[in-house]
Amino acid sequence: MSTSQKSSGKILSGWLAPHPPHLVYGENPPQNEPKSRGGWEGLRFAYDSCRKSMKTLKPDVIIVHSPHWQTVVGHHVLCVPKLSGLSVDPIFPHLFRYHFSMEVDCELSRVIHDEGRALGLTMKKMENPEFRVDYGTIVTLHMMNPDWDIPVVAISANNSPYFYDDDVAQEEFLKLGTATQKAIEKTGRRAVLAASCTLSHLHFAKEPNPELPEDMSREHVMSQSQYEWDMKVIEMLRRGDLDSYFKCLPAFMKETFAEVKAGSLTWMLAAMGVPKIPAKFHGYGSVIGTGNAVMEWDLGAGGLK
Amino acid sequence: MSSKIIYAWVPGLPHLLKPELNPHYAELAGACKVLAEDFKRQNVKRILYYSTQWLSVLGQSVQMRPEVKGRHVDENWYDFASLDFNFKTDTALAAKLIDESRDMGLQVRAVDYDGFPVDTGTIVANRLINPDNLPTAMYSCCVYSDYAETIKIGSLAKKASETLDGVTAVVVVSGLSGRYFTTEIDWREDHIRDPKDDEWNKKFLAALNEGNWSAVKNMKADYCQAAKVDMGLKALAFLEGAGACVSGRSMKTRAYGSVYGTGAAVMFGSI
């Protein structure tokens, strides 16, 4: 597809699409080496509607923003037409050793890069063909589309909020969203977005049962207060009350170490024009105590059906 | 049987492998190469790495794969950092590290996986200070182990090393002040981003050079906060536990400079 032939680019939907590797591990796809007895079904099955939606919508591209590709200098985009290899999660190598192969929409990547620069952001194209794609990107994309038959774009998470302060770079994530939206429009893509992040992010310091990581009798929310924070935020998103969401975001990040701090959700909401439509809730579950929700902003339907 | 431990501190950013970019990188890399010669003179048998770039979250990790081979592409510096690596693990030391960790009540994982992403820091350090490919061991930097627990981990590393014959080099791979540039810079103009960080780094290094451990202890918290020191100086905690920071010993600065705005030094423990 070339930029010249297109004029009807648009975002079809956006997904809050968390990436604990446990979800892939629990599913036992052929690409993942470790095998399990299952686990985390509540969250895994929440992705079913997303998978169906990808089959119905047949988007040109899925664009994902991942907190586990942390970059120090600016925002980076994958820009190699085909990337493949073995991605071993450095934190959970016993759960996630995934043979990935993805087609990257490099033309769109380049335009996102250029639009970001035009807005004053530091942007970079990742053009090393041996790059090992991070597990956050892979888990989210696998859970959304295990057939990998839709091209992708992956955007890194600038780590300034973690290194400097919570509110640092939040403005940049808004600009990055705008740049992404403009690029989609310019290239004429029918795009689906994915904010690859967990909500509350305080978690266990030890694996509850090292002999059986999928021991669901040992899985639970980290704390009642963390759970209540998640529900409060989910409620706001379900109501489409983004004013309240952005207002409470600093406290949410501070009190639950919410992974939205990495900017993925802010980027996605900005790209969608901060849509004050109800987000559809597909499921919630904890993974080693963290709070994860699968939610959908259906821009075509205008919200909750 | 006789065992001995020597100590070193090296930076782990891939810029050191590009000495032509900036004199600081060249100087730091040069000091690492001198370190390699010291190791040879000291008849070092194995190197134990503690890198602040190898993070673990659920407990501790120890590299256990006999041969760790591959090519690592850095997630930030992929333009110039496609790094081949080939580590020969000292499995006896690795097994001791695991036993000692368990004895201390720590949850520990033996890492033995093809394709495991060894961190950039350990690879860079190993390329510079281990030209003869001596056997190595690697202990992760657990995000949730605080300074005090990291001292204990250093002490178990000492205990494990002392069960083996010959000289073990305990090498921490870490930066100093952590304030990096957030925009693209001309490599030739790399410098410590904040002059106050530079002052702090120098003050810290001076105390280490003198072996003035009470001064180090007194400045530690303020230094970490003021200069955003890499992983809250856990590298020092590890060295402390491993026995490098006792009266009569010191850590001598061999080189000091900046890497992308952060502070970096090569240090060698007095013998």
Ligand SMILES: [Fe+2]
């Ligand atoms: Fe994560």
